[in-house]
Amino acid sequence: MPATTTHSEVETALRDALVEFGAEAEAIHPDATWEQLDVDSLDLVELAQVVEEDFGVQITSHDMQNLKTLRDVSDMVVARSA
Amino acid sequence: MRRRVAVTGVGAVTPLGVGARTMHEGWLSGRSGISDGEGHCSDFDPGAMLTAKAARRADRCTQLALAATGEAVVSAGWADGPPCDPERVGTVIGTGIGGITTLVDNQDALRDHGPRRVSPLGIPLMMANAPAGAVAMRHDLRGPSYGTVSACAAGAHAIGAALRMLRAGDADAVVCGGSEAPLVDLARASFAAMEATSTSGVSRPFDARRDGFVMGEGAGILILEDLEAARERGAPILAELLGYAATSDAHHLTAPAPDGAGAARAMRLALADAGVEADDVDYVNAHGTSTPLNDRAETAAIKTSLGARARGIPVTSLKSAIGHLLGAAGAVEAVATVLAVRDRMAAPTLNWGQAEEGLDLDYAPDGPRPLTADRPVALSNSFGFGGHNAVLAVGGAPA
Numbered sequence: 001m002p003a004t005t006t007h008s009e010v011e012t013a014l015r016d017a018l019v020e021f022g023a024e025a026e027a028i029h030p031d032a033t034w035e036q037l038d039v040d041s042l043d044l045v046e047l048a049q050v051v052e053e054d055f056g057v058q059i060t061s062h063d064m065q066n067l068k069t070l071r072d073v074s075d076m077v078v079a080r081s082a
Numbered sequence: 083m084r085r086r087v088a089v090t091g092v093g094a095v096t097p098l099g100v101g102a103r104t105m106h107e108g109w110l111s112g113r114s115g116i117s118d119g120e121g122h123c124s125d126f127d128p129g130a131m132l133t134a135k136a137a138r139r140a141d142r143c144t145q146l147a148l149a150a151t152g153e154a155v156v157s158a159g160w161a162d163g164p165p166c167d168p169e170r171v172g173t174v175i176g177t178g179i180g181g182i183t184t185l186v187d188n189q190d191a192l193r194d195h196g197p198r199r200v201s202p203l204g205i206p207l208m209m210a211n212a213p214a215g216a217v218a219m220r221h222d223l224r225g226p227s228y229g230t231v232s233a234c235a236a237g238a239h240a241i242g243a244a245l246r247m248l249r250a251g252d253a254d255a256v257v258c259g260g261s262e263a264p265l266v267d268l269a270r271a272s273f274a275a276m277e278a279t280s281t282s283g284v285s286r287p288f289d290a291r292r293d294g295f296v297m298g299e300g301a302g303i304l305i306l307e308d309l310e311a312a313r314e315r316g317a318p319i320l321a322e323l324l325g326y327a328a329t330s331d332a333h334h335l336t337a338p339a340p341d342g343a344g345a346a347r348a349m350r351l352a353l354a355d356a357g358v359e360a361d362d363v364d365y366v367n368a369h370g371t372s373t374p375l376n377d378r379a380e381t382a383a384i385k386t387s388l389g390a391r392a393r394g395i396p397v398t399s400l401k402s403a404i405g406h407l408l409g410a411a412g413a414v415e416a417v418a419t420v421l422a423v424r425d426r427m428a429a430p431t432l433n434w435g436q437a438e439e440g441l442d443l444d445y446a447p448d449g450p451r452p453l454t455a456d457r458p459v460a461l462s463n464s465f466g467f468g469g470h471n472a473v474l475a476v477g478g479a480p481a
Contacts, residue, residue: 022135038135045202052198 005055005081010074017050018043018070030071047073057081087248087323088312088479091158091305092417093150093259097121097298097404101153105414106421109403109429110450119283120265121298121405140207140216141181142263146301146410147213148220151257155221158305158317164223164255165307165315172253173218173227174244175303176236176260178409178466179269180229181208186266213261213301225253231409233466234369235328236260237302238412242326242472244306254308260413261301273297276336278373285406287370287399287431288377288445290438295371298405302413304420309480321420324459324475325356331469337375338465342383345369348471349387349461356459356475360388363395364453365428365460367419370399371406380463381441396451397443402432412464416474419462423478426453428460457481 011030019025023037034044048059051073057080059073067073094101097115098108100123108115115121128137128145131152137145155161164171188204206212211229218227226247230239237260244258273279273295280294304323312319329351331344338345353360366388369380385392400411400418407414422428427450434447444451453460457478464472 020134020138022133022138042139042202042206049199049201 005078007074007078010055010077011070013050013054014047014070014073017047021046028070030074031069033068051077055081085249086309087245087306088309088317088319089304089321089323089420090307090312090317090319091154091160092320092420093153093157093303094300094414094417095123095126095146095149096300096407096414097123099125100149102417102421106418109400109418110427112430112432112449113403114432115404116285116296119280119296121296121300121407122265123300139203141184141212143177143181143261144207144213144216146263146299147175147217147261147303150259150261150301150303151217151221154257154303154305160305166254166311168222169224170254171223172225172244172247172256173214173223174230174240174247174256174258175214175217176230176232176240176409176413177210177213178233178236178262179264180210181212182264182269183266184208186268217257221257223257232470232472233468234406234408234411235464235466235470235472236409236412237414238416238462238464238472238474239328239470241304241413241416241474242328245323245326248306248308254311256306257303258306259301259303260410262408262410263299264297264408265299269297280372284433285372285402286433287368287372287402288381288441289434290436292372292374292377294373295401296405298407300404300407300410300414302410302417304416319479320424321479322477324358324477325352326474327351327355328470328472331471333469336467338379340379342379342386344469345380345383345463345465345471346386348473349383349463352461352473352475358459358475360391362459363388363391363461364455364458365395365422366397367415367422367460367462368397368399369463369465370401370431372401376465377441380465381443384443392443395444396428396446398428398431398446402434412462412472415462415464416476419460419474419476423453423458423460423476426458426478428453
C-alpha cells in the first residue's frame with residue numbers, strides 16, 4: 001500500500017469493481033449516483049469489501065447511507081487513509 | 083369437473099446441449115452427453131443469455147434454470163410475458179443441493195481470509211429457493227413461488243406441486259421444473275464416499291455391470307396452463323399432465339426399500355390420480371440411476387404397480403445419456419417424457435448389454451420404441467435420498 005492514497009487510485013479500484021458487478025463502463029464517472037449505475041445495497045457491501053481489502057479503510061453500512069456517488073466514497077477513503 | 087392441465091412449453095439445458103429438442107433428438111439417436119465420467123453442460127454459456135449483473139447474481143444452478151426457462155417461455159408463446167395476469171402465474175423449481183459452488187467458494191473465503199471477506203451474495207446465491215426466486219423476478223411472475231427440496235425427486239415434486247397449484251385454483255399457469263449444478267469436488271467426494279457414484283464412469287441403468295450413477299448438471303422447465311385457457315389462446319399443447327403422486331419409503335436415509343414398495347405405491351397413486359389403469363400405460367421413463375440398489379428396487383416397483391403390463395412396454399432411462407442431474411433429473415425427464423408422448427417415440431437405454439436376474443423388463447437397449455397409441459400414457463419416476471418418491475403421469479395432447 002502506498003504511503004498516501006489518491007482519489008485516482010480509489011476511483012480506479014471502484015470503477016473496476018463496478019464493471020465486474022455488471023455496471024456499464026461508459027456510465028461510470030465520479031458523480032454518477034448509485035441509482036444511475038444500478039448499484040444496490042448488495043453491491044455497496046461488496047464495494048466496501050473492495051475498499052477494505054485494497055486501502056485498509058473500513059466503511060460501515062451507516063457510512064454508506066451518506067455516500068451517494070463514487071466521489072463520495074473516494075473522498076472518505078482518502079480522508080481516512082491520510 | 084376437475085381442471086385439466088396442459089404442458090404448453092418446455093426448456094432444458096443438459097449435457098446433450100442447450101435446448102429441449104437437442105436433448106430429445108440426441109437421446110433418440112443414442113448420443114451420450116457424458117464425458118470423463120461426468121455430465122457437463124459444456125455448450126452452456128451464461129453470458130450468452132444473461133447480463134453480467136444477472137449472471138453474477140446467480141449460482142450456476144440458477145443460471146441453468148434461467149436459461150431453461152427462457153427457452154420454455156418462448157416455446158409456450160410467452161416471449162412477451164404470460165397470457166394471463168402475472169399475479170396468477172406461479173413458479174415452483176426444485177433442486178437437490180442448491181448453490182453448492184457458492185457455498186464452497188464462500189467457505190474458502192472464510193477459511194483463507196476471514197469473515198469480512200464472505201460475500202453478501204453468499205446466502206442469496208446458495209439458498210435452494212434461489213432458482214425459483216430468480217425465475218419469478220426475471221419474468222415478473224407474481225403468483226406463489228418456492229423451491230422444492232427432495233434430493234433426486236425435487237424436480238418431479240416441483241411439477242407435481244405445480245399441478246396441484248393449478249387444480250386448487252391458486253394459479254392459472256405455473257413455470258415449474260428443477261435445476262442442479264453439483265460438479266464440485268465436495269459433491270464428488272461425498273457421493274464417492276458413500277459409493278453412490280460410478281467408478282467406471284459409465285452410466286448403464288439396469289445392466290448387470292452398473293456400478294453407480296454418473297453425476298451431471300442441468301435444468302428442465304415446463305410451462306403448465308389450464309388446458310381450456312391454452313386451447314382458447316391457440317397455444318401449442320405438447321401434452322397433458324394427467325396426474326401426480328408422492329410417497330415416502332420411511333426406510334433408510336439413502337437406500338430404497340428393496341422391494342420398491344414406496345415407489346410402487348407412488349406409481350399406483352399417480353395412475354389413480356390420472357384416472358387411468360395400469361393397462362393404459364405405454365411407457366415408463368424410469369428413474370434408472372445405474373446404481374445397484376435403485377435399478378433393482380425400481381424394476382420390482384414397476385412390476386408390482388403395473389402387473390403383467392410391465393413386460394409389454396418400454397422402460398428407459400435418460401440417465402444413460404446424460405447422467406444423474408439430481409434435483410433437475412425429474413424435471414428434464416418430465417420434459418423428455420412430454421416429448422416422447424408428443425412424438426410417440428420412447429428413446430433407448432444406452433450402454434445396456436448384460437442382463438441381471440430379475441431385471442428383465444424391456445429397457446429398449448437396441449433403439450427407440452414407437453408408442454402406437456393415439457394418445458400415449460407415460461409415467462415418469464423420480465426417487466430421492468431420504469426415501470422420497472414422486473411420479474408424474476403424462477398423456478398425449480387431447481385431440
